[in-house]
Amino acid sequence: MDMLSHALWGYAALRSRGPRSARWGALTGAAPDLLYAAGSLTERLIRDGTSHLEQTFGTAAYYRKDGPPMPQELIDYYNHFYVYSHSLVLLGAVALAWWALRLRPPWLLIPYALHIFMDIPTHERYQTPFLFPLSRWTIEGYAWGRPAMFLANWALLLLTYQVLYWLYWRRGTPARKAPWPEEVTGIG
Numbered sequence: 001m002d003m004l005s006h007a008l009w010g011y012a013a014l015r016s017r018g019p020r021s022a023r024w025g026a027l028t029g030a031a032p033d034l035l036y037a038a039g040s041l042t043e044r045l046i047r048d049g050t051s052h053l054e055q056t057f058g059t060a061a062y063y064r065k066d067g068p069p070m071p072q073e074l075i076d077y078y079n080h081f082y083v084y085s086h087s088l089v090l091l092g093a094v095a096l097a098w099w100a101l102r103l104r105p106p107w108l109l110i111p112y113a114l115h116i117f118m119d120i121p122t123h124e125r126y127q128t129p130f131l132f133p134l135s136r137w138t139i140e141g142y143a144w145g146r147p148a149m150f151l152a153n154w155a156l157l158l159l160t161y162q163v164l165y166w167l168y169w170r171r172g173t174p175a176r177k178a179p180w181p182e183e184v185t186g187i188g
Protein backbone atom coordinates (compact mmCIF):
# COMPACT_ATOMS: atom_id res chain seq x y z
CA MET A 1 0.00 0.00 0.00
CA ASP A 2 1.18 3.55 -0.52
CA MET A 3 2.74 5.35 2.41
CA LEU A 4 0.01 7.99 2.68
CA SER A 5 -2.67 5.31 3.07
CA HIS A 6 -0.58 3.58 5.72
CA ALA A 7 -0.25 6.85 7.64
CA LEU A 8 -3.98 7.60 7.38
CA TRP A 9 -4.93 4.10 8.55
CA GLY A 10 -2.44 4.42 11.40
CA TYR A 11 -4.03 7.70 12.46
CA ALA A 12 -7.52 6.21 12.32
CA ALA A 13 -6.46 3.10 14.23
CA LEU A 14 -5.47 5.10 17.31
CA ARG A 15 -7.93 8.01 17.11
CA SER A 16 -10.13 6.57 19.84
CA ARG A 17 -7.20 6.82 22.26
CA GLY A 18 -6.89 10.55 21.65
CA PRO A 19 -5.58 13.05 19.09
CA ARG A 20 -1.93 12.87 20.09
CA SER A 21 -1.88 9.07 19.96
CA ALA A 22 -3.47 9.28 16.52
CA ARG A 23 -0.74 11.60 15.22
CA TRP A 24 1.93 9.23 16.49
CA GLY A 25 -0.08 6.39 14.98
CA ALA A 26 0.25 8.02 11.55
CA LEU A 27 4.01 7.91 11.98
CA THR A 28 4.20 4.33 13.24
CA GLY A 29 1.71 3.31 10.54
CA ALA A 30 4.14 4.52 7.87
CA ALA A 31 7.20 3.36 9.80
CA PRO A 32 7.85 -0.02 8.10
CA ASP A 33 8.28 1.76 4.77
CA LEU A 34 10.05 4.76 6.33
CA LEU A 35 12.59 2.42 7.92
CA TYR A 36 13.02 0.58 4.62
CA ALA A 37 13.47 3.85 2.72
CA ALA A 38 15.78 5.33 5.37
CA GLY A 39 17.98 2.24 5.31
CA SER A 40 18.14 2.21 1.52
CA LEU A 41 18.82 5.95 1.38
CA THR A 42 21.62 5.79 3.94
CA GLU A 43 23.29 2.90 2.18
CA ARG A 44 23.10 4.70 -1.15
CA LEU A 45 24.30 8.03 0.26
CA ILE A 46 27.31 6.37 1.83
CA ARG A 47 28.17 4.59 -1.40
CA ASP A 48 27.26 7.01 -4.19
CA GLY A 49 26.73 10.40 -2.59
CA THR A 50 23.64 12.15 -3.89
CA SER A 51 23.71 10.86 -7.49
CA HIS A 52 20.85 8.58 -8.61
CA LEU A 53 18.90 9.16 -5.42
CA GLU A 54 15.63 8.97 -7.33
CA GLN A 55 16.18 5.25 -7.88
CA THR A 56 15.90 4.59 -4.15
CA PHE A 57 12.12 4.72 -4.23
CA GLY A 58 10.07 2.26 -6.19
CA THR A 59 6.76 2.81 -7.92
CA ALA A 60 3.44 1.08 -7.43
CA ALA A 61 3.95 -0.86 -10.68
CA TYR A 62 6.88 -2.82 -9.22
CA TYR A 63 4.48 -4.76 -7.02
CA ARG A 64 2.43 -5.98 -9.98
CA LYS A 65 3.35 -9.22 -11.71
CA ASP A 66 3.07 -7.51 -15.09
CA GLY A 67 4.92 -4.36 -14.00
CA PRO A 68 8.42 -3.33 -15.08
CA PRO A 69 11.25 -5.33 -13.52
CA MET A 70 12.55 -3.89 -10.28
CA PRO A 71 16.21 -2.80 -10.60
CA GLN A 72 18.62 -5.22 -8.93
CA GLU A 73 19.55 -2.53 -6.46
CA LEU A 74 16.00 -2.21 -5.18
CA ILE A 75 15.81 -5.98 -4.88
CA ASP A 76 18.93 -5.82 -2.72
CA TYR A 77 17.37 -3.13 -0.54
CA TYR A 78 14.27 -5.26 -0.27
CA ASN A 79 16.38 -8.15 1.01
CA HIS A 80 18.42 -5.97 3.38
CA PHE A 81 15.72 -3.75 4.86
CA TYR A 82 12.18 -4.58 3.79
CA VAL A 83 12.24 -8.12 5.16
CA TYR A 84 13.27 -6.78 8.59
CA SER A 85 10.90 -3.83 8.82
CA HIS A 86 7.95 -5.95 7.61
CA SER A 87 8.35 -8.92 9.95
CA LEU A 88 5.58 -9.73 12.41
CA VAL A 89 8.04 -11.96 14.27
CA LEU A 90 10.50 -9.12 14.91
CA LEU A 91 7.63 -6.76 15.68
CA GLY A 92 6.28 -9.28 18.19
CA ALA A 93 9.67 -9.39 19.91
CA VAL A 94 9.77 -5.58 20.09
CA ALA A 95 6.19 -5.51 21.41
CA LEU A 96 7.02 -8.01 24.16
CA ALA A 97 10.12 -6.07 25.19
CA TRP A 98 8.13 -2.82 25.16
CA TRP A 99 5.39 -4.34 27.29
CA ALA A 100 7.90 -5.82 29.72
CA LEU A 101 9.81 -2.54 30.11
CA ARG A 102 6.89 -0.14 30.26
CA LEU A 103 4.28 -2.44 31.78
CA ARG A 104 1.54 -1.32 29.43
CA PRO A 105 0.29 -2.37 26.01
CA PRO A 106 2.42 -1.02 23.14
CA TRP A 107 -0.39 0.93 21.50
CA LEU A 108 1.88 2.60 18.99
CA LEU A 109 2.80 -0.75 17.49
CA ILE A 110 -0.80 -1.45 16.46
CA PRO A 111 -0.57 0.84 13.38
CA TYR A 112 2.80 -0.76 12.62
CA ALA A 113 1.24 -4.24 12.70
CA LEU A 114 -1.70 -3.01 10.63
CA HIS A 115 0.77 -1.83 7.98
CA ILE A 116 2.27 -5.32 7.70
CA PHE A 117 -1.18 -6.95 7.61
CA MET A 118 -2.15 -4.64 4.74
CA ASP A 119 1.03 -5.28 2.75
CA ILE A 120 0.66 -9.08 2.92
CA PRO A 121 -2.37 -9.30 0.57
CA THR A 122 -1.45 -6.33 -1.65
CA HIS A 123 1.90 -7.34 -3.18
CA GLU A 124 2.03 -9.68 -6.18
CA ARG A 125 5.82 -9.51 -6.39
CA TYR A 126 8.34 -8.59 -3.75
CA GLN A 127 5.92 -10.05 -1.29
CA THR A 128 5.90 -9.57 2.46
CA PRO A 129 7.78 -12.32 4.35
CA PHE A 130 5.96 -11.58 7.59
CA LEU A 131 7.46 -14.64 9.35
CA PHE A 132 11.07 -13.57 8.68
CA PRO A 133 13.58 -14.62 10.04
CA LEU A 134 11.80 -17.89 10.95
CA SER A 135 10.56 -18.42 7.41
CA ARG A 136 10.55 -16.68 4.05
CA TRP A 137 7.06 -17.94 3.29
CA THR A 138 4.88 -15.38 1.52
CA ILE A 139 1.45 -15.02 -0.01
CA GLU A 140 0.85 -13.79 -3.52
CA GLY A 141 -1.65 -11.00 -3.10
CA TYR A 142 -3.42 -8.60 -5.44
CA ALA A 143 -1.27 -5.53 -6.07
CA TRP A 144 -2.30 -2.28 -4.38
CA GLY A 145 -1.46 -0.37 -7.56
CA ARG A 146 -4.26 -2.10 -9.49
CA PRO A 147 -7.28 0.16 -9.87
CA ALA A 148 -9.71 -2.13 -8.04
CA MET A 149 -7.49 -2.42 -4.96
CA PHE A 150 -6.47 1.22 -5.06
CA LEU A 151 -10.08 2.41 -5.24
CA ALA A 152 -11.28 -0.05 -2.60
CA ASN A 153 -8.60 1.20 -0.23
CA TRP A 154 -9.42 4.85 -0.74
CA ALA A 155 -13.16 4.21 -0.55
CA LEU A 156 -12.68 2.48 2.80
CA LEU A 157 -10.45 5.31 3.97
CA LEU A 158 -13.10 7.86 3.00
CA LEU A 159 -15.74 5.88 4.86
CA THR A 160 -13.53 5.57 7.92
CA TYR A 161 -12.76 9.28 7.98
CA GLN A 162 -16.46 10.02 7.55
CA VAL A 163 -17.05 8.05 10.76
CA LEU A 164 -14.21 9.91 12.50
CA TYR A 165 -15.76 13.16 11.35
CA TRP A 166 -19.11 12.23 12.87
CA LEU A 167 -17.52 11.09 16.08
CA TYR A 168 -15.01 13.84 16.70
CA TRP A 169 -14.91 16.75 14.28
CA ARG A 170 -18.39 17.74 13.16
CA ARG A 171 -19.73 21.00 14.48
CA GLY A 172 -21.88 20.54 17.52
CA THR A 173 -19.97 17.48 18.76
CA PRO A 174 -20.64 17.46 22.49
CA ALA A 175 -17.65 18.40 24.61
CA ARG A 176 -15.81 15.39 25.89
CA LYS A 177 -16.35 14.74 29.59
CA ALA A 178 -14.09 11.77 30.21
CA PRO A 179 -10.33 12.08 29.62
CA TRP A 180 -8.88 10.43 26.52
CA PRO A 181 -7.35 7.00 27.23
CA GLU A 182 -3.96 8.46 26.29
CA GLU A 183 -4.30 10.96 29.15
CA VAL A 184 -4.82 8.10 31.60
CA THR A 185 -2.31 5.51 30.46
CA GLY A 186 0.08 7.48 28.24
CA ILE A 187 0.49 7.48 24.48
CA GLY A 188 2.49 4.36 23.79
Ligand SMILES: [Zn+2]
Pocket residue numbers: 001032033086115119
Ligand atom coordinates in the same frame (compact mmCIF):
# COMPACT_ATOMS: atom_id res chain seq x y z
ZN1 LIG B 1 5.17 -1.57 3.57
